[in-house]
Structures are given as structure tokens and as C-alpha cells.
Amino acid sequence: MTQGTTRSDSRTEATYLIETPQPVERVAEMIADEQSSGTFVDVPSETDALREHHAARIEATTELETVPEPSLPGSKPATDANTNDVSYTRAEVALSFPLENTGTSLPNLMTTVAGNLYELQPLSGIRLVDLDLPDEFAAENPGPQFGIEGTRELVDVHDRPIIGTIVKPNVGLSPADTAEVLEPVVDAGVDFVKDDELIASPPYSPVKERVEAVMDVVNRHEDETGDRVMYACNITGTVDEMLERHDAVKDAGGNCVMVSLQSVGLAAVQALREEADLPIHGHRNGWGALSRCPQLGFSYVAYQQFWRLAGVDHLHVSGLRNKFTESDESVIQSAKAVQRPIAFPDDVAMPVFSSGQWAAQAPDTYDALGNCDLMYLAGGGILGHPDGPAAGVAHLKQGWEAAMEGIPLEEYATDHDALSTALDYYEQ
């Protein structure tokens, strides 16, 4: 059956949290079978040799709690079960797949570890919680072009988080108006500004015109201060549009492009990375649809690996005490995962903290991560500061100084006015 090529022994290990009314071992076998070779009746040519060589393997099963009701509809108990007394067992199941089944193709890896298995009848829950990839994936996919170190170099910020903000409001703003909104923010001393995910290149603000208007502000600020602000211009669109917009950003002297990852998809990000000369800022809007049900979808620990291998440099992770629904524990797990090598030190991306962030979350964020290799974005935390955006930026820097020096914010605030004012104002 082989093509004469050398077989690799490398395997992809995928760990799932499952829930099932059927015996866990049997269900693990069914998943393994479905994701390597299976149909609803045996067919003659399905040989033992093929099965053995290409079959997914059960590496471990750990039974967890039992619950009386199914988390998701549509599951069925085993045909030989007593249906008057059905309960649902949760378990962690680790499967492995031969690298040979997928090669190092990311789309085909996705189909294998996160395809039809979500709809299997014995399952009342299934979530991909972890992914342990053989090094071949990181070796043969491009990975982040800039990552943490490259991004730090572009803005020349090395010993603290990259402090940034979002252009808000945005929907309806012309390029000139966008530049006008951004001017005081850039002059306030941020390292980074980004477009909102809702505005890419709509009729009223084409990327080319917007990036030129914004870069005028960025360049003027650099001339005056020597500080180069990074502007992540939202280029989300078709592949051709993204490549064209990437070039427009580059031609205007821009230094970052932003993409709504799930809106364009994995292969489009791969195509962009292939041609890109700028860091790719990955926005994960839509992520909630894949993650909010605890018994379904993906953990970010697993999911973010696809985007990093495809070449994304910055990955959003929400933030502690965010205005959305993700728990602090999950946020920190995500950020740590984004900073953890898949196979090589330079395949890490920079986690982007945002949503309701101000100085208050800096100490806990630093304590949990143990480093400051992150972007820390604030909207109202900068623009809403009572003493203006420069004080807004200053209070964030002061909050991080306090965090990294292990000094309580209230104590540090006694001789740092911007922080002091922020503590009084935002804690109301």
C-alpha cells in the first residue's frame, strides 16, 4: 500500500473532553474509527493492514464525573443499554493520529482532529481541549514572522508590555476623521493602535486612504518624538483584497496588518502570510461560537496553535475581569498557551489583552504570566481617563511598573498622579 516513501513514526495527539451515555472505551474507539476509517457497515476491502497502519490510536482515557442530563441534544445510548436508567459520563480521551494521515497540512489537520467527530451519535459533548503536534508541523509551516521579539523591535519597547488602544468610535468614520480621532491618542504616547474589527475597507473608508491618513499622524509623531507607533490596519477581506491592502499599508509606511481570523479562515491567513512583510495581528471575533459551551468546540489552548502555525504574530486572548464572558482562569491559560513554543522558541506569538482593561488588572496579569511579553490594550482605560489620553497611557505604564516591581497599586499611586486619578475614577 505504500508509495515507497519513508514512513514517519510521528503522531499528532489530540485530547478531548467528551460526555457520553455509552461506555467510554467503546466511544473512544468509535471516534478513532470515524476519524481514520469507518462506514456504517463493514465493506470488503477494509483490510487489517490498512487499519493498523493508519488507524487513530487511543492513548489514554480518564473517566470524570457522571451527570444525569446530556449537555447537548441528539446523543443516543448504546443499543444494548437499559434506557430507563441513562446517565452521561464525562471523560478525557487522548487519541493519536499518524502524521502520515494528514502530512503537515493545517486544513487537513483541522478536518482530522475537529471534523465530523462533533456530530457523532454517542456523544452528548465533545470539546478539543489540547493538541500535541509533532515538530514537523512547526518545521514545515511558516509560523509567526515577527512574534514577540520582532514586534518589540518594531516599536522599540523591550521591558514592559506594548501599550495600545483601539480606534473607537469607528463605524462611519472617514479616513480623515479616523486620523483626527487617532491623533491625540498617538500623541498620548501609546505604542500601538488598531482598527476595530468591524471596519476593514468599507465604502466610506477604503484601507488605502485610511492608512495614508493614519500614517501621516504616525510619521509626524515619530518625527517629533522618535517613537514609532505600530498601527494594525484591518485588511480583512478576500485573499486578493488582503494582499492588495497589505501592500497599500506597506507602501504607506505602515507596520502591521490586522485580520479577523475566523471571518477569512485558515487557508486565507496562510496565503497572506506567504506574501506578508508585516506582522499579522490576529483578531478572534466569533471565537465565542466555538468556545462558550464548555462541552463543545475548542479550548483556545488547542485552537490557537493553528493560527500560529499559519503565521499569525499577535493573538487576542481577552483580559482579566473583561467585559465579555470568559473566566480569568481561561484567559490566563490562553495567554500562556500563546507564549508556549509548539516546537521551537520562535514559534510563539504575542498575546493581546483587551476588553475592559486598565491598570487594575496589571498586577494579576503579571503575577499569573510571570512576564510582560504581551500587548495591553485599553479603550476607555485611555480615552476615558479624566485627565485626558496622555494621562490614560501614563496610568497604564505606571500600573505595569507597580506590577513588575511588586508594589501595590495604591502604594505606587501615592507619587504617580495618573495612576492615582485612575484608581479614584475607574473604581467608582
Place this chain on the structure above:
Amino acid sequence: MTQGTTRSDSRTEATYLIETPQPVERVAEMIADEQSSGTFVDVPSETDALREHHAARIEATTELETVPEPSLPGSKPATDANTNDVSYTRAEVALSFPLENTGTSLPNLMTTVAGNLYELQPLSGIRLVDLDLPDEFAAENPGPQFGIEGTRELVDVHDRPIIGTIVKPNVGLSPADTAEVLEPVVDAGVDFVKDDELIASPPYSPVKERVEAVMDVVNRHEDETGDRVMYACNITGTVDEMLERHDAVKDAGGNCVMVSLQSVGLAAVQALREEADLPIHGHRNGWGALSRCPQLGFSYVAYQQFWRLAGVDHLHVSGLRNKFTESDESVIQSAKAVQRPIAFPDDVAMPVFSSGQWAAQAPDTYDALGNCDLMYLAGGGILGHPDGPAAGVAHLKQGWEAAMEGIPLEEYATDHDALSTALDYYEQ
């Protein structure tokens, strides 16, 4: 604020099923605000004029049942609520967005109707259940190149479903072995064969070699019978790989390419459609992750519109009494939606029924849809037939003849042996 362009009054209407511990009207406003313009404190430049022109609008809210427990974790009651007595109200909420906010860009439409809103704190459930797009989307996106009529013409089947099967087993099969497995199936009289979603172009079966081997079988069969079988070759990969594989399929005389839609993403499918000369067979593996929680994600009625506008010709919809978890009601809603024009008669795609299908489901499928404009795929239903694959194909055709003539299967089976044998065998 305008660019001097003519404004369109067209609006995209998105309907959500939500669940919330907060007042429904207020939550609808928050969603509308988040998806058009919002931050966590008011910022000075957020003007009334911008808001009015670009804001999402609440078109309708209909309160449904109240439930005592939240469907999803992470939601919070209103800050002024009595937290000792929280219940969760379900409601249908229709929002509309000005076309000007997104233009006719599909990725940006996705971000707008299915982006950050899944993580909003007042929501313990949110599902996009319907999408009513202005005609501009179908006018300015390519849509299916072949659709139902074009696909029928390629296989010259006009008055019944297109009968097909899946290459199983597949993982590990060399191109020569694939052709060997397919030969009896093609000779059995199917109209259509497709690769499994798990095999695209792995090291042991590159697309070029596989399609050449398979087309030898298809061509020989056509020479002998005059019948042209459609082979959907799985070309899933990066954009460059898909374009190269598409050309390899075309060069080998192939007449269809298959893509795992969610593994490559929307913009990659758009890029493929841009260059494609062959029908695109859309496999939706991974769909369960977006759909299985009834209070989260998408309905296929909404979701499939993105893929059709991007240019997919065939869309999987599972099947009645399938081996997966989707209800029959949902399957039929999906299939009807795929056949329903978005704006123009030729923007429809062909629904693909598969998973545990044999003649038994033909009558109910036909009754529910009222037409036979579909693909009807069977694996074991063909290969597992006791009298061989030719009898397997024959029994499916007979089952559909019976369904379309309104004759009960048992009655039709009295003088149709293949159907008769199948009824005895599969109903065990």
C-alpha cells in the same frame, strides 16, 4: 462624514435566538451597539450623527420562554437586578445593519453578524438563526458556478436525485488502490463518487496521481456505457495547493473538486471560486462545533448563505435518520434553505444528503422537499447490499422511483428485486 458616494438604504437583517438574565430590549440594544459602535465608557467623538447613520437597528423582539438556569456560563444579570431571583429569558431578536457598514464583503459580513456578540456578558445564549441579505450580496459575489442545473447537465441526470457514494475505506489507500476500490462502484452505475473528507493530498496519495488513476476508471466506464460519472476529488489545502490541485483535476478530465469548507475558510473558498472551472463540492465537517448547542452558534439556514455566495455548488446537509446527531426537522430546514434563492434563481446550491442513507429515507425526503434536486449519497447502502454494488445503486434508484410516484416501498419492492433485498437486509 460621507465620501461623496451615494448611500444605499439596503440593510442586512440578522435574527438571533438569545437567552439573557437581563431585560430583552436593553440587551438587544447592547448587541446592536457592540456590533456597530461601542466601548466601555463614552468617548467624546462618538457623535449622534454617526450613530444614527451607521447604527444597527432593532427590527423586532419576541420574548419566548423563561428558564431557571443559564444555557451557557459567564453571563451576568443587570447591575440593578435582584440577584436572589435571576431567571433567563429566551427571545428572538431581529437586528438590521446598514449595507454601508460592510459593503458586500462576506468576511466583513461575518464579523458583523457573527463576531464579538457571542461573548457579550448579558447573554447566556446566542444563536444566529436567520439572515436576510439585501440583493447586493448576491449581485456582487459570484455565487455557485454550476448549482443544481449545471451539476445535472454534467452528469446528464435530470429527473431524479444524483446517486452517489463515498470512497471508503480511504485512509492509507494509494491512488492505484483507490481506483481499484472505485472501479466496481463506478461500474455499478452511480452518478457521483467523492473522496472522504479525511483524505486530500497526503503523502501516500497525492491529488494528481489519485485523480489520474480514478479518471482512468471513469473514462473507461464512459467509453463503455456513455455515462459520465462525477468524481469530487478532495483538494482541501492552502489556496495555492487548491488551485494547483484544481488544475490537476481539470487536466485529468475531472469534473468536480471537493473542499472541507471550515478547514480552509471563507476567503480561501472565494479565491478558489475565482479561478475554478469545476463545481465545488462543499463538505461541512466541523459544523457540529458551531451548531450542536441549541443556544449557541449558527443555524445552517443562516450559515450556508455565506458558502453559496462564496461560490459553493453542493452543500452537505446530513440526511434523514442519519448516523449523526442532527434531527430530521433540522436536516429538512437546511436542505430547503440551500435550495431557496438568496436573491436570484441561480444562486441556489444542490443539497447533499448523506450518512446512513438507503432507500428507506427516500419517501420522507421527497415528501418533505417536494423535489428531487439533491445528491443522495450512500456508503454501506451501496457497498453493503447483499447482491453487490450494482444492486445497491439499483435499490436507491428504485426507492426514489417509488417515492416520486407515491408508491409505498414495500409495494414497489414486490417487482423490484434490489429494493426488496435491501428492505429485508437493512431493516434487520
